[in-house]
Amino acid sequence: MIAMIKIEPSLLAADFACLREELAKVKKADYLHVDVMDGRFVPNISFGPSVIAAAAKVSPLPLDVHLMVEEPERLIPDVLAAGQGKIDCITIHWEACRHVHRTLQVIKNFRIKAGVALNPATPISDLKYILPLIDRVLIMTVNPGFGGQDFLFEVVPKIEDAANLIASAKANCEIKVDGGIDRQTAPLVVKAGARILVAGTAIFRAPDPGEAIEDLRRVAAGLNNT
Numbered sequence: 001m002i003a004m005i006k007i008e009p010s011l012l013a014a015d016f017a018c019l020r021e022e023l024a025k026v027k028k029a030d031y032l033h034v035d036v037m038d039g040r041f042v043p044n045i046s047f048g049p050s051v052i053a054a055a056a057k058v059s060p061l062p063l064d065v066h067l068m069v070e071e072p073e074r075l076i077p078d079v080l081a082a083g084q085g086k087i088d089c090i091t092i093h094w095e096a097c098r099h100v101h102r103t104l105q106v107i108k109n110f111r112i113k114a115g116v117a118l119n120p121a122t123p124i125s126d127l128k129y130i131l132p133l134i135d136r137v138l139i140m141t142v143n144p145g146f147g148g149q150d151f152l153f154e155v156v157p158k159i160e161d162a163a164n165l166i167a168s169a170k171a172n173c174e175i176k177v178d179g180g181i182d183r184q185t186a187p188l189v190v191k192a193g194a195r196i197l198v199a200g201t202a203i204f205r206a207p208d209p210g211e212a213i214e215d216l217r218r219v220a221a222g223l224n225n226t
């Protein structure tokens, strides 16, 4: 029996012209994934605290904020204020932050979950030093910056390595994956050890996003591979 899989739609793929309606379509998900991009850490710019505030206002879901920004520590207070009590987790990038440990302590001091994201080329070896501080590791299965990219199959062994590291450390840390997740790739990442699946295109660009969420849950649990 495969553990419960959580589904996290990525706001980036929603139609911003009708955010309220878009978010109503995904209310049966577990979390809402919110991608903040600064045009420096990643080539793209997405949105910041004002859109987080709008999402917090109209979505019933806990918000999971993925900070693809340089010096993420500078943005944390604004993100928390915008979230109006709905921020469940803030995830920073290992590669974007000089003092990862200190920044994770800052996040934990706000009594929310803390996550660390790893780009496809970043090894997991240093993770062991911060495992006691993090609730989630976000393994990027595309290079961050854009939705709708092809899944990088070469990252799957890293998910397995992270699962082994977490198990051997007996750490309480969930593995999340982000990028190119759909009904074909979901079973692979779950088999490797992922328990939270972020999906933008596969949910918001589906004819029925609510049904796409349920479909991802089914295929991720190995219940329906057709």
Ligand code: DX5
Residues within 6 Å of the ligand: 010, 011, 012, 013, 033, 035, 066, 142, 143, 144, 145, 146, 147, 148, 149, 178, 179, 180, 181, 198, 199, 200, 201, 202
């Ligand atoms: C990419 C973002 C993702 C993106 C995923 O940098 O972090 O969250 O929205 O989009 P899809 O699911 O379309 O690959």
Ligand code: ZN
Residues within 6 Å of the ligand: 010, 033, 034, 035, 066, 178, 198
């Ligand atoms: Zn993301």
